[in-house]
Amino acid sequence: MTTHRSSLFARIVRRVAIVLMLGAASLITAAWLYARTAADEAYDRLLLGAAFQMSESLTVADGALRFVLPPSAFELLGLAQRDRIFYRVIDPAGSTLTGYADLEPKAPLSQSRNGPVFGNTEYRGAAVRTVTLSRAMTLNDGTGWSYVVVAQTVEARQALASELTTRATFLVAVMSLLALGGTALAVRYSLRPVDVLGDALRQRDPQDLTPMSADVPRELIPFMTSINHFINRLDERVKLLQRYVADSAHQIRTPLTALTAQVSLINEDNLTPDDRRHLERVRNRTAELARFTNQLLNHAMVIHRFDSSQLAAVSLNDVARKAFRTAIPITVDPDMVVSFEAAEDDPVIMGDMLSLREAIANVIDNALRHGASSRLEVRVTRDGGYGRVEVSDDGPGIPAQEWGNVTKRFYSTRSGKGASGLGFAIASEVASVLGGRIGFREKAEGQDFCVFIEVPLAAEERV
Amino acid sequence: MRILLVEDTIDVGEAICRRFQLTGHTVDWETDGSAAADILSFTEYDLVILDVMLPGLDGFSILRALRQSKSNVPVLVLTARSEIDDRVGALDLGADDYLVKPFDFRELEARARVLLRRRTGGDATNIIVCGDVSLDRANRSVKVGKREIQLKRREMTLLEILASRPGKVFSKEELLDQLFGFEEAAGPNAIELYIGRLRKKLERAKARIVTLRGVGYQLVADDNA
Amino acid sequence: MRLLLRSLAIFLWLLPSAAAAIEGQRAFFPSNGKETERLTIHAATDLEAMRPLIRDFQELRPGVAVDFVDYVTNDLFRQAVDACAGKSRSADILLSSSVDQLVRLANDGCAEAHTSRETSAAPAWANWRDEIFGFTFEPVVFVYDRRALPAAEVPRSHEELADLLRREPEEFRNRIGTYDIEASGVGYLLAFNDSRQAPTTYGRLLESLSRTKTVTRCCNNEVLGEIAAGNVRLAYNVLGSYAYAAAKANPDLGIVVPGDYTLVLSRGAMIPSNARKPALGKQFLDYLLSSRGRAVAREYSFFFSESGPLPAGVDGPASLMESGIARPIRIGPALLAAQDEIQRRSFIEDWKRLIEGR
Numbered sequence A: 001m002t003t004h005r006s007s008l009f010a011r012i013v014r015r016v017a018i019v020l021m022l023g024a025a026s027l028i029t030a031a032w033l034y035a036r037t038a039a040d041e042a043y044d045r046l047l048l049g050a051a052f053q054m055s056e057s058l059t060v061a062d063g064a065l066r067f068v069l070p071p072s073a074f075e076l077l078g079l080a081q082r083d084r085i086f087y088r089v090i091d092p093a094g095s096t097l098t099g100y101a102d103l104e105p106k107a108p109l110s111q112s113r114n115g116p117v118f119g120n121t122e123y124r125g126a127a128v129r130t131v132t133l134s135r136a137m138t139l140n141d142g143t144g145w146s147y148v149v150v151a152q153t154v155e156a157r158q159a160l161a162s163e164l165t166t167r168a169t170f171l172v173a174v175m176s177l178l179a180l181g182g183t184a185l186a187v188r189y190s191l192r193p194v195d196v197l198g199d200a201l202r203q204r205d206p207q208d209l210t211p212m213s214a215d216v217p218r219e220l221i222p223f224m225t226s227i228n229h230f231i232n233r234l235d236e237r238v239k240l241l242q243r244y245v246a247d248s249a250h251q252i253r254t255p256l257t258a259l260t261a262q263v264s265l266i267n268e269d270n271l272t273p274d275d276r277r278h279l280e281r282v283r284n285r286t287a288e289l290a291r292f293t294n295q296l297l298n299h300a301m302v303i304h305r306f307d308s309s310q311l312a313a314v315s316l317n318d319v320a321r322k323a324f325r326t327a328i329p330i331t332v333d334p335d336m337v338v339s340f341e342a343a344e345d346d347p348v349i350m351g352d353m354l355s356l357r358e359a360i361a362n363v364i365d366n367a368l369r370h371g372a373s374s375r376l377e378v379r380v381t382r383d384g385g386y387g388r389v390e391v392s393d394d395g396p397g398i399p400a401q402e403w404g405n406v407t408k409r410f411y412s413t414r415s416g417k418g419a420s421g422l423g424f425a426i427a428s429e430v431a432s433v434l435g436g437r438i439g440f441r442e443k444a445e446g447q448d449f450c451v452f453i454e455v456p457l458a459a460e461e462r463v
Numbered sequence B: 001m002r003i004l005l006v007e008d009t010i011d012v013g014e015a016i017c018r019r020f021q022l023t024g025h026t027v028d029w030e031t032d033g034s035a036a037a038d039i040l041s042f043t044e045y046d047l048v049i050l051d052v053m054l055p056g057l058d059g060f061s062i063l064r065a066l067r068q069s070k071s072n073v074p075v076l077v078l079t080a081r082s083e084i085d086d087r088v089g090a091l092d093l094g095a096d097d098y099l100v101k102p103f104d105f106r107e108l109e110a111r112a113r114v115l116l117r118r119r120t121g122g123d124a125t126n127i128i129v130c131g132d133v134s135l136d137r138a139n140r141s142v143k144v145g146k147r148e149i150q151l152k153r154r155e156m157t158l159l160e161i162l163a164s165r166p167g168k169v170f171s172k173e174e175l176l177d178q179l180f181g182f183e184e185a186a187g188p189n190a191i192e193l194y195i196g197r198l199r200k201k202l203e204r205a206k207a208r209i210v211t212l213r214g215v216g217y218q219l220v221a222d223d224n225a
Numbered sequence C: 001m002r003l004l005l006r007s008l009a010i011f012l013w014l015l016p017s018a019a020a021a022i023e024g025q026r027a028f029f030p031s032n033g034k035e036t037e038r039l040t041i042h043a044a045t046d047l048e049a050m051r052p053l054i055r056d057f058q059e060l061r062p063g064v065a066v067d068f069v070d071y072v073t074n075d076l077f078r079q080a081v082d083a084c085a086g087k088s089r090s091a092d093i094l095l096s097s098s099v100d101q102l103v104r105l106a107n108d109g110c111a112e113a114h115t116s117r118e119t120s121a122a123p124a125w126a127n128w129r130d131e132i133f134g135f136t137f138e139p140v141v142f143v144y145d146r147r148a149l150p151a152a153e154v155p156r157s158h159e160e161l162a163d164l165l166r167r168e169p170e171e172f173r174n175r176i177g178t179y180d181i182e183a184s185g186v187g188y189l190l191a192f193n194d195s196r197q198a199p200t201t202y203g204r205l206l207e208s209l210s211r212t213k214t215v216t217r218c219c220n221n222e223v224l225g226e227i228a229a230g231n232v233r234l235a236y237n238v239l240g241s242y243a244y245a246a247a248k249a250n251p252d253l254g255i256v257v258p259g260d261y262t263l264v265l266s267r268g269a270m271i272p273s274n275a276r277k278p279a280l281g282k283q284f285l286d287y288l289l290s291s292r293g294r295a296v297a298r299e300y301s302f303f304f305s306e307s308g309p310l311p312a313g314v315d316g317p318a319s320l321m322e323s324g325i326a327r328p329i330r331i332g333p334a335l336l337a338a339q340d341e342i343q344r345r346s347f348i349e350d351w352k353r354l355i356e357g358r
Helices: A010-057 A071-076 A109-114 A156-189 A190-202 A218-265 A271-307 A316-327 A351-369 A400-406 A425-434 B010-022 B032-044 B059-068 B084-092 B105-120 B154-165 B172-180 B188-201 C002-016 C047-060 C073-084 C100-108 C119-122 C158-167 C186-197 C199-211 C220-228 C240-249 C278-289 C291-301 C335-341 C341-355
Strands: A058-061 A064-069 A085-090 A095-101 A117-123 A126-139 A142-152 A312-315 A335-343 A348-351 A375-383 A388-393 A437-441 A447-458 B002-006 B028-030 B049-051 B075-079 B099-102 B128-132 B133-136 B141-144 B147-150 B208-210 B216-221 C025-029 C038-043 C064-070 C093-095 C132-134 C136-147 C176-179 C216-217 C236-238 C251-255 C263-267 C268-272 C326-327
Touching: A010 A058, A010 A071, A010 A117, A010 A126, A010 A142, A010 A156, A058 A126, A064 A095, A064 A126, A071 A142, A071 C335, A095 C341, A109 A126, A109 A142, A117 C093, A156 A190, A190 A218, A218 A271, A218 B010, A218 B105, A271 A351, A271 A425, A312 A316, A312 A351, A316 A335, A316 A348, A316 A375, A316 A388, A335 C119, A348 A351, A348 A447, A351 A375, A351 A388, A351 A425, A351 A447, A425 A447, B002 B010, B002 B032, B010 B028, B010 B105, B010 B216, B028 B032, B032 B059, B049 B059, B049 B105, B059 B075, B075 B105, B099 B105, B105 B154, B128 B154, B133 B154, B154 B172, B154 B188, B154 B216, B172 B188, B172 B216, B188 B208, B208 C291, B216 C341, C025 C047, C038 C047, C038 C073, C038 C251, C047 C064, C047 C278, C047 C291, C073 C093, C073 C100, C073 C186, C073 C268, C093 C100, C093 C278, C100 C132, C100 C268, C100 C335, C119 C278, C132 C278, C136 C220, C136 C240, C158 C199, C176 C186, C176 C220, C186 C199, C186 C263, C186 C335, C199 C341, C216 C220, C220 C236, C220 C240, C220 C251, C220 C278, C236 C240, C240 C251, C268 C278, C278 C291, C326 C335, C335 C341
Parallel strands: A335 A375, B002 B028, B002 B049, B049 B075, B075 B099, C038 C064, C038 C093, C176 C216, C176 C236, C263 C326
Antiparallel strands: A058 A064, A085 A095, A085 A142, A117 A126, A126 A142, A312 A348, A335 B147, A375 A388, A388 A447, A437 A447, B128 B133, B133 B141, B141 B147, B208 B216, C025 C064, C093 C268, C132 C268, C136 C236, C136 C251, C136 C263
């Protein structure tokens, strides 16, 4: 998948993954904060409990302060097995009664007069959590505040917090993966109509210019509407073009016909031999012009037909006979033997009657004009999965090295006179649109040169 | 013969009129579609040559109206449209033949002749068979085996005469009379020319034309010989 | 660091018998092969018990010479505090029966952690922070003189001992021996734990002991010596290993594992944080905790083990731990309470007031 053409699926999944990752990151951060708070709360209770026990052990006897350290306080703190414990008991005079004299909580001791004060500080190179408790004591020299400071290293808290965080992380990761997997499935499911639409477009006959009618979700409707709009415009364009060709055909043909008509009216008897020769040339050129014009317009018409018309089952015998009738003028040279032979079992092919007729007619016309000297035969046959129309003549034929070229538009053979114009080009284009081809067979002993058009039989015809 | 030409292009109409008049036909020329339709409704013609694109009423409408009124006058349609559908449409609507502009005037004359003769040629419907040569007089088509052979009018007539009685010897004079009548001046060489052409076109048939020198010609089926 | 030093200085100043120079009893074990390394052990445990272990360790590590310095527990502690503060040379490993002192050292950051296959096998009660490990299993027993005390009269529990002394205070005047808890860290630890374990019984026992003018001695061996000499009939709170060693030598000595509860002391081993050869110290620690080290200890040094039966001739249940009377002194922060200076001072003062009648 390149960066330029990432799929919709990948884009959505990537974005969801980013959102999930951000979400997971914030959840894990929240879990970490929560875990720290929870661990602090849990162990703060132990710390506070131990401090209370110590504070309770401060007693006044005979006006003097007495203190007996309760081992149970240490047992309580010992529940955090790996943590070190520091403590300090301060008498109302401010001197350390027992414990670590240099243990100083961050907040001033007096703050604890309103209640226990927790704090974090560093002691002997280790991070510790401290709690400060105060107690008012009445001694001989008046009432004063004594303080108990208990500190504990934070290993157990950190261990608990990291364990909680690890579990939360695991859960979040599992949930994120599930969400991502679910998203992927959901996206795949949701994008299925896009695939369906894509398939419909891909499998569509390129000549089919009718609007699409796939059942698509709401989001895809504008998309399909645009496609249909485009198809519609294309259809209009094609029709416009066809109309244009038809109109121009009319516009060109009418004066051309008038020209031939007028030329045919010239009375040759009154002309000098030179003029007669000129007239003959004008006549020939006019005929040539007429033929080319016909071919050109037919070519345009045939090609555009395939832009819009649907194929239908066509009898090859039928279409070939019609082409034969069209192409052989009544005024054909009487010495020319022209025959047509239909196939016994009529091959049915998928095609367009008019285009195919035009194609065959062009091949026959070409044979008549440039090939046949006294014989021209048109034969319809069936060859395997193909229907075939053969046009053979007793002329010299086209040399094999020219076969590839004569189907090109306006290609002239080297001999010069055999300008085939568009005839073979039309035949070749029609044949290839129908999945067939135009082919040649060399002149041989007892066999005339032959040009044939091969088109695959309709599906139900092929056994 | 009386021909109605409906053509709005003056240059073309003029030429067609002239050519048909030269061969002795009467040509009425109309340039407007509705006028032509009017004339057709009360005048009998032997042939109608009809352009498609017309002012007033187009050629197809005229043709449709003509056939709806049960007239079976031969109609030859001229079209300048590239839509080949026009031709098909014309045939479907009851035209007998069509030509796409620009056309060769000799071709137009030839086709017109075929249509005129079909009208006068009577109603021979039977099929004559000799050897593997079969002649359909209605369609005026000839088959050698499976091959349809394109024959010219006189070749067809000649074959029709010979095949009507296979084995019978026809003299040159007999054939000249039946083939050309008295209107055209044609020498006996003309018969030899047509016999030659016909022989060539029946080359691979199982029937052949035998020349009996100084007597005449006969058509013989090979399986009979 | 200055804070640390100051706190230690205050701590030292508060100790009841702070001494300027701390002298121990030295012993040197030359290496079996060419000496490549020298292990310095500071111990508060008697040399004779350690000798088989050190020798066996040297079998494994022929290149190691061992410099062994024996202190009384309080001296060892002071020396270790000095060493932790950088005032004197630190040992590579400390061994002490007074584990509360080791706990205090570890709590103050003077210990280095060590984990290995051997340390993970140590029971939870004998491991704190992977810094202090208990490497012995020593029940605290009564030792009596068979010649002077008829079998019927031998007390089988703390209660019975208290009753016995209460019944016949004159009979046992000056005939009961125990630790001087002021002089002996172990004695203090055991007494402190007795008071915690059964406060009522302890109170009665202490009262009885005071009536009989109990003889107090600094060390186990001295107490045992008094029995052997016939001066004392029964010694209370004697470490099982010393008692058994003495009983082996003197069949007149009887050993009772008290049936109500039996304190179990595990001698502690600790790698000081500024040991010069901590790796070597750790190797020795691993050896002590290994099954080979424990086997040697059971055979030659301390005679008791957590899993094995009581040694022959000791009066008590077959398996101490399974019988449920064993009360191992858990190596952990609770021992810090015993190390509190006020606690210690007032406890010892109370004790002295009763025992010595001062």
